[in-house]
Amino acid sequence: GENVEQHPSTLSVQEGDSAVIKCTYSDSASNYFPWYKQELGKRPQLIIDIRSNVGEKKDQRIAVTLNKTAKHFSLHITETQPEDSAVYFCAASRGWITGGGNKLTFGTGTQLKVEL
Amino acid sequence: ETGVTQTPRHLVMGMTNKKSLKCEQHLGHNAMYWYKQSAKKPLELMFVYSLEERVENNSVPSRFSPECPNSSHLFLHLHTLQPEDSALYLCASSQDLIQGPSYEQYFGPGTRLTVT
Numbered sequence: 001g002e003n004v005e006q007h008p009s010t011l012s013v014q015e016g017d018s019a020v021i022k023c024t025y026s027d028s029a030s031n032y033f034p035w036y037k038q039e040l041g042k043r044p045q046l047i048i049d050i051r052s053n054v055g056e057k058k059d060q061r062i063a064v065t066l067n068k069t070a071k072h073f074s075l076h077i078t079e080t081q082p083e084d085s086a087v088y089f090c091a092a093s094r095g096w097i098t099g100g101g102n103k104l105t106f107g108t109g110t111q112l113k114v115e116l
Numbered sequence: 117e118t119g120v121t122q123t124p125r126h127l128v129m130g131m132t133n134k135k136s137l138k139c140e141q142h143l144g145h146n147a148m149y150w151y152k153q154s155a156k157k158p159l160e161l162m163f164v165y166s167l168e169e170r171v172e173n174n175s176v177p178s179r180f181s182p183e184c185p186n187s188s189h190l191f192l193h194l195h196t197l198q199p200e201d202s203a204l205y206l207c208a209s210s211q212d213l214i215q216g217p218s219y220e221q222y223f224g225p226g227t228r229l230t231v232t
Contacts, residue, residue: 004158006158032219034219034220034221036223042225043120043206043223043224043225043226044159044206044223045223046220046221046222049219049220089158089159091159093219095219096212096213096219101147101164101165101166101171101172102147102164102210102212102219102221103161103164103172103174104159104161104221105158105161106158106159106160107158108156108157108158109158
């Protein structure tokens with residue numbers, strides 16, 4: 001089955017700096033890669049996702065890049081703010097498989113702390 | 117409340133008890149999921165339901181028994197649990213294959229389960 005590794009496990013940055021979180025996956029058939037943000041005591045929420053037919057996607061201060069050949073994808077947050085402090089999870093899936101559902105395999109999470 | 121709701125939010129049970137977790141989604145989705153979130157471990161997919169049929173059982177012990185009576189409700193029945201089953205149990209929903217190409221999963225707030 002799919003295996004997703006995520007690094008680093010913790011990341012501290014100064015406000016205004018950039019943060020980068022990296023994930024690798026093992027299943028070459030995976031084609032959907034979402035990133036979720038989970039604030040303390042709250043539910044995970046999707047912040048950005050990318051499909052395998054594109055190499056990069058950007059939404060304001062957040063961007064995701066995908067290298068299918070190397071089987072890795074990264075989350076980039078620019079101009080970090082204190083409210084970006086949270087745990088970020090990457091995930092991978094093959095998308096919907098007829099009769100098989102949409103099975104997301106998650107990384108172990110990165111605790112991002114943005115310091116003033 | 118809109119989105120995905122879960123009850124109870126907190127549950128303490130003994131190893132011989134039987135309890136149930138409830139999830140309800142108000143998003144018109146046809147797919148629902150149960151995840152287990154333990155400290156310092158990735159989110160683990162337990163079950164996937166699509167159109168009220170179970171399409172994924174991720175090698176979950178039989179002491180966890182899911183039920184999906186309709187596309188808006190999902191239950192997780194618990195019996196003879198072990199202390200290592202203590203975790204945050206998250207429900208999620210999404211569109212399914214028939215509904216369209218969106219893969220985003222919307223999470224509920226979770227049930228914090230403690231097994232004593």
